[in-house]
Amino acid sequence: MAMELSTKASLNGTRVKSSAAVIVTTNPSVDSGNQSEPYVEDAEALLTPPEEEKEGLDTLNVVEDTVEGNSQGSRSTCVSPVSSQGGVYSMELLETFGLNLHRIDKDVQRCDRNYWYFTSENLEKLRNVMCTYVWEHLDIGYMQGMCDLVAPLLVIFDDEGTTYSCFCHLMERMGANFPNGGAMDTHFANMRSLIQILDSEMFELMHQNGDYTHFYFCYRWFLLDFKRELLYEDVFCVWETIWAAKYVASGHFVLFISLALVESYRDIILSNSMDFTDIIKFFNEMAERHDAKVILSLARDLVLQLQTLIENK
CATH class of the missing domain: 1.10.8.270 (putative rabgap domain of human tbc1 domain family member 14 like domains)
Structure with missing residues (x-):
């Protein structure tokens, strides 16, 4: 019986000292005054240790x-x-x-x-x-x-x-990713910042071809941790990587996976000068056709690129 299920097991593991940082929260409703310059001054916050998890939701x-x-x-x-x-x-x-x-x-x-x-x-x-x-x-x-x-x-x-x-x-x-949670706008803003920092050409295309302030093509990715984008057997590996990354890379590794998905098809997006509607349609058609291993490897490389950028600024 459903009413008999009341056990709440703690899944907290031993926290490993993070080598990367939490994504800085940008204001999703306010555009940057200078769109030609990436948020390099904010990028260092991408590599600070993640905050402790909040207490469980009130029942x-x-x-x-x-x-x-x-x-x-x-x-x-x-x-x-x-x-x-x-x-x-x-x-x-x-x-x-x-x-x-x-x-x-x-x-x-x-x-x-x-x-x-x-x-x-x-x-x-x-x-x-x-x-x-x-x-x-x-x-x-x-x-x-x-x-x-x-x-x-x-x-x-x-x-x-x-x-x-x-x-x-x-x-x-x-x-918080679900309606009324407020996290989705923050994800969109952080995704915009990452693209501006790590791929200025892609950012300029998105700036020119649509409402670049809201990355709606990422909505399902963030809502379900890419569950509908991947083959079912790949979901388990990707989810475990997201959970583990909190302790060794970034508390918001989902952002780097999202950017890795975009970068995997960078040439197609740029050569066809896709706007946001085109990008949404493209990724809907590509659902369950992505190579999860390639995406995860690229996401890791993007974390390293950001770390290098911070160290050398």
Whole structure:
């Protein structure tokens, strides 16, 4: 039963002293006064040790409704299992949870159906994990894309409790990428800064051919850690590299992987003078056709390029 999954395992590993830095946060809504000069003065912040992870997201504690004067119309007859005094859940809470269940059911049925693991039985496990997360984080609720993040974890662990615990930990980093989280604009701004610093020709093309302040073609990359861009078997390697990179290279290695994807097709983008619409269409067509090993190797080289730039400035 989904309601029985409450274990939250700590996934914190021994922190290795970082050799690179956290991406500096630029203001995503304000353009630089001089677009011809890269943010070299900010680049040093790209190689400072990452901050400690935030505490886990607050969970919603379902308590007995004892507010004086609360009308009977706002209360249900569903007895709360967490109340020793026979309290009940509010209708508002039940309606909110029901709406989230509807969203979950729709996405679970569509999630990774072509992958061998997701039989009807394992799709039910996926649903259980997702329902449990939403119940304990009802203030966050379910948003499209969450099933995509749970699915690879379930494939590896094949256990609802462990998968749930790991997903909770993953959402400490990924949660802000979803709508209302605010992280996506920061990713776009940092991506713009990286391209301006490491590939001025590409930056000028993007500057000329569209709204270069928002890198919408990267949206799905950041939201799902490239899960839909790669072959399924490559997702595990890329995810582990992102997690490990926090301790040995950069707390925002996803930015360097994103830039590596762009740089892998640099000649095609430049020769065709692609605008942002062209780039979005191009990468949609290239989904699951990328060489993950080449992309990861190039991402590592880009980190080294930035380190060298900082050391020699």
